[in-house]
Amino acid sequence: MKTWPMKCGHSTIAHSLRTHSAFIVLSSMICPVTSIDADNPAVPQTAPDSTPEKSEAKLDARIETKFDIFGSLPQQIDAFVMGRGMPKFRGKQLRTWVYSKVVNDPELMTDFSKRDRDEIANSIDLSPGTTTVRQDSSDGTIKILTQFKRPVGVEPAITETVMIPDEDRRTACVSSQVGCPVGCKFCASGLLGLKGNLSAGEIVYQIFALNQILAQQQEKITNIVFMGMGEPLANYSSVMKAIRILHDRQCFDLGARRITISTVGVPARIRDLADEELPVNLALSLHAPNEALRRELIPWANHFALEEILQSCRDYFDRSGREITLEYILLHNVNDRPSHARQLVEVCKTIRANVNLIRYNEVEQLPFQRPRSEDVLKFQSILRDAGINAHVRKSRGRDIAAACGQLRRRTQEGKQLEGNQLTKEAAVDATARRTLEVIQ
Numbered sequence: 433m434k435t436w437p438m439k440c441g442h443s444t445i446a447h448s449l450r451t452h453s454a455f456i457v458l459s460s461m462i463c464p465v466t467s468i469d470a471d472n473p474a475v476p477q478t479a480p481d482s483t484p485e486k487s488e489a490k491l492d493a494r495i496e497t498k499f500d501i502f503g504s505l506p507q508q509i510d511a512f513v514m515g516r517g518m519p520k521f522r523g524k525q526l527r528t529w530v531y532s533k534v535v536n537d538p539e540l541m542t543d544f545s546k547r548d549r550d551e552i553a554n555s556i557d558l559s560p561g562t563t564t565v566r567q568d569s570s571d572g573t574i575k576i577l578t579q580f581k582r583p584v585g586v587e588p589a590i591t592e593t594v595m596i597p598d599e600d601r602r603t604a605c606v607s608s609q610v611g612c613p614v615g616c617k618f619c620a621s622g623l624l625g626l627k628g629n630l631s632a633g634e635i636v637y638q639i640f641a642l643n644q645i646l647a648q649q650q651e652k653i654t655n656i657v658f659m660g661m662g663e664p665l666a667n668y669s670s671v672m673k674a675i676r677i678l679h680d681r682q683c684f685d686l687g688a689r690r691i692t693i694s695t696v697g698v699p700a701r702i703r704d705l706a707d708e709e710l711p712v713n714l715a716l717s718l719h720a721p722n723e724a725l726r727r728e729l730i731p732w733a734n735h736f737a738l739e740e741i742l743q744s745c746r747d748y749f750d751r752s753g754r755e756i757t758l759e760y761i762l763l764h765n766v767n768d769r770p771s772h773a774r775q776l777v778e779v780c781k782t783i784r785a786n787v788n789l790i791r792y793n794e795v796e797q798l799p800f801q802r803p804r805s806e807d808v809l810k811f812q813s814i815l816r817d818a819g820i821n822a823h824v825r826k827s828r829g830r831d832i833a834a835a836c837g838q839l840r841r842r843t844q845e846g847k848q849l850e851g852n853q854l855t856k857e858a859a860v861d862a863t864a865r866r867t868l869e870v871i872q
Contacts, residue, residue, distance in 0.1 A: 498554075498555055499512050499556045499557065500560070500633040501530065501556050501557065501633070502560060502632075502633035502634070502636040502637045503631055503632040503633025503634075503636065503677070504633070505673075505676060505677060505683075506527065506680060506683065509523045509526060509527060510523035510524075516551055516555060517551075518548055518551070522548065524682070525541075525543055526541070526552070527682055527683060529541045530640070531682075531683050531685075534640065534643045536559055536640070537558070538553040538556075538558070539553075557633075560580055560633055560637050561579060561580045561634065562578065564577050564578070564579050564590070569828070569830075569831050570831055571597075571828055571831075572597040573595065573596055573597065573828045574594070574642070574645060575594045575595075576592070576594075576641060576642070576645075577590055577591070577592060578590070578592075578637070578638060578641060580630070580634050589628060589634070590610065591607040591630065591638070591661055592607055592660055592661055593605065593642060593660060595642045595646070595653070596828050601655050602642075602646060602651055603653070603654070603655040603656070604638065604639055604655070604656050605659050605660050606638045606639065606659075607630065607660035607661035607662050608629070608635060608660070608663065608670070608671050609626065609627075609628065609629050609630060609663065609666075610626070610628050610629070610662070611624050611626045611627045611662070612626055613626035614663070614696065614730065614731060615731055616696075616719075616729065616730050617728070617730070617798070618761065618792065618795070618800045619795070620798070621661045623795075623797075629662075630662070630670060631670055632671075632673035632677065633674075635670060635674035636674050636678060636684075639656065653684075654690065655690045655691070655692075656678060656686065656690065656691045656692070657692045657694065658671065658692065658693045658694055663698070664693050664695060665693065665695045665698040665701035665702065665705070666701070668701050668704065671693070672708065675688075675691060675693075675710070675712065679710070688710050689711055689713065691712045691713065692712065692713040692714070693705070693712055693714055693715065694715040694759065695715070695717065696716075696732065696733075697716055697717070697736050697738075697741035697744075699736060699740050699743070700744075702714070702744040703744055703748070705748065706747060706748045706751035707751070709752075711754055712754075713754060713757065714745065714748055714752075714756050715756070715757040715758075715759050715788065716742075716745055716756055716757070716758050717730075717759045717761075718758045718759060718760050719759070719761050720760075720767050720772075721760075721773075721775035721776040721778075722738075723737070723738045725766075725767060725772075729763075729766075729767070742779075742782060745785070746783055746784075749783070749784050755785055755786055756783060756784070756785040756786070757785065757786040757787065757788050758779070758780070758786070758787040759787075759788040759789075759790055760776065760787060760788065760789045760790060761789075761792050762789055762790065762791055762792055762807070763800045763801070763803065764792070764802060764803045764804065764807070768807050768808070770814055772811075773810075773814035773815055774818075776815065777814070777815060777820065780815075780820055786821075787815070788825070789812070789822065791803060791808060791824065791825075793830060809824075812824055
């Protein structure tokens with residue numbers, strides 16, 4: 433069984449947990465989708481245009497062989513600096529500069545000698561990504577596109593990260609993959625297909641990049657949700673290592689209960705997560721109250737039965753004591769009818785869960801519409817009348833295309849002629865099939 437130091441006492445990330453109630457939140461950017469695990473040899477990495485074996489070799493390659501500090505735990509950093517002829521305490525100093533002072537320019541690390549600063553610059557990758565686009569919303573939400581290094585000839589890895597302010601919280605919505613293979617019918621992330629997994633360091637770097645922005649106001653990220661591009665549990669080992677780094681007192685020092693993993697539902701990985709004995713929050717992207725509608729909206733639901741997913745969530749609660757959050761995107765005249773609300777009540781009776789309802793943000797070229805306010809209130813009242821604590825979360829960043837995948841897609845398509853939509857959908861379907869083969 434895997435273990436690591438746990439830090440309790442932190443506040444829960446995006447929602448309060450109640451013992452017997454379901455809590456429903458409507459948001460505008462949650463659409464995780466299932467993909468693949470880059471670091472697990474049993475689940476090789478897959479790209480839309482390659483076999484798993486070729487894809488793993490191609491996408492895991494890096495331009496430089498420098499030390500990946502953002503993907504390393506404290507003991508690994510200490511071992512590296514000692515291997516470069518520096519005393520062990522230099523590792524702690526380096527972490528202080530990077531994680532506490534949010535500095536990644538060796539020339540500013542004034543307690544290092546000139547020789548050591550040169551060594552750090554030449555041997556450690558302190559800038560694995562570059563922010564290529566930044567958008568600021570009128571409500572304080574910030575969205576950035578980050579391009580990560582890839583070898584020549586390999587398509588650049590571009591991901592989205594969002595900072596959501598809410599009173600004294602600064603929540604980072606991070607990506608775990610570049611695109612997605614599932615192609616959820618209402619989500620922009622899957623329109624360009626899956627391009628690959630992010631490494632642990634690339635996941636962690638997204639937090640660092642936001643902290644650099646927030647440092648200008650003497651603020652920093654307080655909470656993290658894996659609700660951006662990709663399926664976190666399908667890139668399991670990279671995501672879990674990133675969480676360990678984010679949680680470590682010598683790194684970002686974020687409490688586990690300030691971290692939420694959102695999944696479309698990978699039962700085996702949910703059970704693995706329970707074995708980690710780390711009290712992170714688990715959110716299940718439900719989006720439909722019955723199997724038939726869920727399979728229509730989420731193609732991959734054809735391969736993971738809803739009851740099997742729910743049972744793995746029950747197992748997670750039994751092992752961790754942490755209630756599950758059920759996420760539910762409301763789509764006008766698709767899943768927002770009173771009959772759907774009554775069916776959702778029945779699902780809630782079978783599991784100790786909070787439920788997050790999500791008010792849909794429209795995506796260009798997709799037929800789905802945002803629900804009407806009166807329909808949202810009616811849906812909420814049915815749930816509340818049944819004893820479920822239903823909350824409508826405020827939509828954030830609507831003026832900057834904050835829904836998952838929109839900014840990346842617009843940027844990508846602005847640089848090239850838009851391909852035939854049928855060809856894109858065929859690529860997504862082919863990727864999903866290959867991905868399912870290696871996960872199952």
